[in-house]
Amino acid sequence: xxxxxxxxxxxxxxxxxxxxxxxAEYLSWRRLFATRTGPDVVRRLAVLPRKQRAAVVLRYYAxxxxxxxxxxxGWRESTVNGRIARALAALPAER
Numbered sequence: 001x002x003x004x005x006x007x008x009x010x011x012x013x014x015x016x017x018x019x020x021x022x023x024a025e026y027l028s029w030r031r032l033f034a035t036r037t038g039p040d041v042v043r044r045l046a047v048l049p050r051k052q053r054a055a056v057v058l059r060y061y062a063x064x065x066x067x068x069x070x071x072x073x074g075w076r077e078s079t080v081n082g083r084i085a086r087a088l089a090a091l092p093a094e095r
Contacts, residue, residue, distance in 0.1 A: 019068075019072065020072065022062065023054065023058070023072045023073075043092075044091050044092050045057075045091070047090060047091065047092060048087050048090060048091070051073055051075075051083075052083050052084070052086070052087040053087070054073060055069055055073060055075075055080055055083055055084050055087065056084055056087050056088070058072065058073075059080075059084060066080045066081060
């Protein structure tokens with residue numbers, strides 16, 4: 001159910017709750033990317049572990065800063081930088 005339907009039930013920090021819902025959506029990436037970016041991006045991101053994929057998506061598609069990505073994924077900010085760097089190095093080249 002969308003957050004706006006339950007907005008009156010979301011008590012403390014509603015924006016943080018909604019952002020968490022967005023992270024959950026990005027973690028279920030196939031549906032989102034298939035409609036937004038096409039199968040090539042889905043294929044390239046499929047090689048990454050789930051949380052690395054989420055970190056890349058949150059940085060480059062959602063435009064979140066590293067400190068927010070770290071908070072959502074339960075990592076330190078330095079971990080975000082390292083894992084995104086490794087993820088980008090592991091991505092297959094574009095065709």
